[in-house]
Amino acid sequence: MSKVSTIIQYIGDELGQGITITSTSRPSTAEIIRRINRTTKTFAKILAQYQSDLSREEGTITTTANEPEYSDLKDDMLTPDDTAYYIDGDSKVPIYKKNYQEILYLPTDSAAPYYFYVTKDNYIGFYPTPDDTYIIKVPYWHIGKEVSSENDDMPFKGMLDDIYVEAIVRRLLNRDEFNVDFESKWLQFVTMNILSTLNLRRENLTQLGKNDYL
Numbered sequence: 001m002s003k004v005s006t007i008i009q010y011i012g013d014e015l016g017q018g019i020t021i022t023s024t025s026r027p028s029t030a031e032i033i034r035r036i037n038r039t040t041k042t043f044a045k046i047l048a049q050y051q052s053d054l055s056r057e058e059g060t061i062t063t064t065a066n067e068p069e070y071s072d073l074k075d076d077m078l079t080p081d082d083t084a085y086y087i088d089g090d091s092k093v094p095i096y097k098k099n100y101q102e103i104l105y106l107p108t109d110s111a112a113p114y115y116f117y118v119t120k121d122n123y124i125g126f127y128p129t130p131d132d133t134y135i136i137k138v139p140y141w142h143i144g145k146e147v148s149s150e151n152d153d154m155p156f157k158g159m160l161d162d163i164y165v166e167a168i169v170r171r172l173l174n175r176d177e178f179n180v181d182f183e184s185k186w187l188q189f190v191t192m193n194i195l196s197t198l199n200l201r202r203e204n205l206t207q208l209g210k211n212d213y214l
Contacts, residue, residue: 001158005150008032014169027172030148035168037146040155041188043163047097048078048193054156054198055142056081060132063130066110074122081139084116095136099113103127110190159201162201163193 011032012021023029047055059073073080084095106127112134113126124138145155153162154161168189174182 001153002161003150004033004036004147004154007036007154007161008150010161010165011029011168011172014165015172032168033147035171036154036164037144039164039167039190040144040146041105042190043136043156043160044142046191048141051141052198052201054159054201055144057140057142059138059140061124061136061138063113063126063132063134063136065132066129068127068129069119069123069125071121071123073138076137076142077118077122077124077140078117078143079141080116080124081141084136084138086134086136090183098127100125116196159197160194163190163197166193181189208214 005133008029012019021027021029021032027035044055048180055078057076059077061070061072063070080097082097084097085092086095087093089103093112094114095113098117098120100117103115103117103125107126111128112132113128113130113136115127116136116138117125117127119125126136147153147155154164167186170186170189174186176182
């Protein structure tokens with residue numbers, strides 16, 4: 001897995017003209033880190049859309065009786081998978097995602113939950129309201145982990161490093177930040193290259209028999 005410092009160096013190389021990116025250069029190290037984080041959020045949305053394991057994680061929520069909603073994942077979760085679960089003895093008990101508006105019309109009840117939902121504040125809620133302690137696993141796609149230092153690891157296991165470099169260089173060389181045509185082409189470039197990486201990953205994981213999530 002590569003470090004942020006390596007990506008900063010590659011970006012400087014691609015910009016040419018003998019640029020070495022430092023804390024005082026233009027662009028500076030701090031600006032490149034900000035651009036990495038901004039790009040990460042775009043990448044995370046694409047990965048979630050195509051349900052890639054590169055941004056998929058599994059959170060744990062421990063319920064308490066008579067408490068329907070929990071903030072445990074609100075700062076990390078972009079969108080949950082369709083099914084959460086808890087373990088009851090030797091069985092995995094599924095909890096299915098339901099639209100929040102539909103939950104509002106269901107009668108008040110307290111029992112082992114069989115639905116979960118996401119509120120406007122990105123809380124996870126359960127229906128019926130849990131009547132006891134349940135340790136619930138919620139698979140979800142991450143909003144995108146930010147980096148803050150040159151020594152940090154790059155997001156997404158380093159699998160998208162080349163796309164980061166090209167995407168950021170293209171933005172740095174674009175002189176018109178309000179150019180809608182540029183934004184459309186930039187997003188198309190990013191999406192197609194991420195999908196190409198996911199397809200290669202699919203082929204490799206299929207050969208290994210690990211193609212549940214790509």
